[in-house]
Amino acid sequence: MSNNSAPNPSRPRKLRADAEANLDRIIDVAEAVFAEHGLDASIDLVAKRAGVGLGTIYRRFANKDALVAELIDRLLAETIAIAERHLHDTHGDGLTRYLYEVCELLSTKRGALARLWSDAANGPMITRSREVQQQLVANAHRHGAIRADLTGEDVAVALWSIHGILDVTRGSTVNAWRRQLDLLLLGFADNTAIPTHPLTPAAMTAIITNKSDRGNAR
Amino acid sequence: MSNNSAPNPSRPRKLRADAEANLDRIIDVAEAVFAEHGLDASIDLVAKRAGVGLGTIYRRFANKDALVAELIDRLLAETIAIAERHLHDTHGDGLTRYLYEVCELLSTKRGALARLWSDAANGPMITRSREVQQQLVANAHRHGAIRADLTGEDVAVALWSIHGILDVTRGSTVNAWRRQLDLLLLGFADNTAIPTHPLTPAAMTAIITNKSDRGNAR
Amino acid sequence: MSNNSAPNPSRPRKLRADAEANLDRIIDVAEAVFAEHGLDASIDLVAKRAGVGLGTIYRRFANKDALVAELIDRLLAETIAIAERHLHDTHGDGLTRYLYEVCELLSTKRGALARLWSDAANGPMITRSREVQQQLVANAHRHGAIRADLTGEDVAVALWSIHGILDVTRGSTVNAWRRQLDLLLLGFADNTAIPTHPLTPAAMTAIITNKSDRGNAR
Amino acid sequence: MSNNSAPNPSRPRKLRADAEANLDRIIDVAEAVFAEHGLDASIDLVAKRAGVGLGTIYRRFANKDALVAELIDRLLAETIAIAERHLHDTHGDGLTRYLYEVCELLSTKRGALARLWSDAANGPMITRSREVQQQLVANAHRHGAIRADLTGEDVAVALWSIHGILDVTRGSTVNAWRRQLDLLLLGFADNTAIPTHPLTPAAMTAIITNKSDRGNAR
DNA sequence: AATGAATGAGTGTTCATTCAT
């Protein structure tokens, strides 16, 4: 009970550079903590694990949502970077590589996964993400690598579906997603021999995420 | 002892005969409320919406987890019933119908979706679910309707993936899942012309669900 | 996440330096509140009376039990200190003084009394308490001040019996315990060396029990 | 138990006599339940154990307090009956016998003990109790069996003190109270006429405290 | 700038009590 908070007079003052490092550590730790405990994990836990004060986190992020948003932004940026690396693949396999690499990434950074695709909703990063996905699809079409009726939206939704698998397998190292992606890509492939009926037309409109409903409804 | 609880004079007491009806309403309302607000929605809200007192819910369910478990059980039972209806389909399309119907069901009952596949874990209902899925797959194999290397596990994972789509589209009526399922089933289909590489071998083991992360059973 | 907790603008924030003082006030108030309303008194009430937020109490004590345990520990420590002060009394009256002083103490700090002797059970403090009681008894034996067959256990039980009197007289300032202790000590005394002082005069008036305080304070 | 009345082949209606029996069973069960779990035990538990409906208890007793009060009244009545049996003991040992027998009784009926002496407060039964205690004391005085300055109040307080011992030893079968009463009576005794029998040997072992009875750590 | 003590709204859960059957 006796709270022995002995003031350490000799503690070195944090330098500006440290502040930068702090920010990164906070983000990394938040990723890990949320991945381990879910988004309900407390900010306190993040602060403790990051070795910073609670206030420090709140200095960088207006609130918990903002921290999560940052996680999402960084993740999204990485997926876009992956896409851009494969935008000019010459064998029409850029799309395939994009999907495998992004899923690989998501399987290692599951912290903000639960809100990755719903939160960003219509933000600029999602827009950019859709853009590159469409380009990857266009490229694949050019090489006749995929069904003629496949769209960029199908790619986006494919990632949502993989997210579902990662969600169920949270906490395990199982990568069931890989095999399912194999199967899905088989369905993506151009296949003149098969289709007995045309695909259900894309009906996806703007996802209406009720922001205020999520988070600590508690 | 002197518990000064003032009875609410406005709302009429429920009649004994309504007890059964109450239980059903609670479950239906819980489904709807959790679907709308996520599993973090308060029991209080469920009670309010169901027009019953808080205690009434706790009379039927030991705690929040038990209520969610009931939702899951009912949902799982329905998916099994669907499977059983298609166990003897004569054209090898039982599996396909099962998947569409189950997804249709899940898209209308999203309340407990977030924990549907992870919570039941190794319970008897999941076991039965796997069983019928395997039988559906076996039937499909008999008719040469699906790839020779497709297993019951692939079917289970397919549902996880659809769950991901439903999760992202929560709150909207969009049924993006249908088109994605079309594509996935194309991949399931036997296709001697195509396969560029063998499927990633099934690696799914027991899903280790970190119970403590789940809901706030407190 | 969007936790709309509106800060109370009226009461000034506590200063960091007051932290220590806060802890002490919490403990003192808890003592008083439990003494007045019994251990069923709510933590909320303690917080209110102490002029701190509910969370402040939970910052110091893991839960209500921990708070009560602290009260018990402090009380027990005081009784041990009393014993130690009389361990070397030279006239064989250490035991007697110990008993009167401890009872005096208990009569002013009744908050945790109900669980004082049962909770600590076999903890280290109780062990120490028994130890010093035995030493006091040994000393008294050396001076022939008490019956030869009297043991340390009898002393422990004597305190339990006084606790019973304090329990019944809770809420009143009556110190019926004093006269009863006089009588008990007469029984303790070696029958050859008789009463050194007259009995405390009976002062018991109507016990004013605060009915509304008992029962489910809950 | 049910009285002779001809075997009723149709629905067995509860007879008046059964109602009587019910009441007794409720009271006995309440005693036992409160003794086992403390006065915080729920009425529901009492009803269940007694094999009656909740409403039946509330038909007999206005509220929980009334049930406890009944327990107290019956207990008090028994102590008075004991006193009356010893009112005319011819050797001046009525008081002593009264005390041992009452304590024996209390040690077997601890259900309402916690409120026995405080609740009744100034009720008529307490008044009668004090009356007989005074008569017992008067008789003892007549025989020169006790100190001249001993009063009826001392006897009442003596019982409070034993209650304290029973409280601490709740849940254990230890009867530490007996030896302490021996000692106390030594103090009561006229100092010229000494111990008539040796002290009850100390039998105190580890007090087995039933943690679950304690407070509501929830 | 960084810290962490303080705050209190919100949530799960219990249980005395009521009353329709």
Added chain:
DNA sequence: TATGAATGAACACTCATTCAT
């Protein structure tokens, strides 16, 4: 008359957020 379903106030406890130091 007996039953037990229904009710909701009350309580322990958590955690996002603020702000004095």
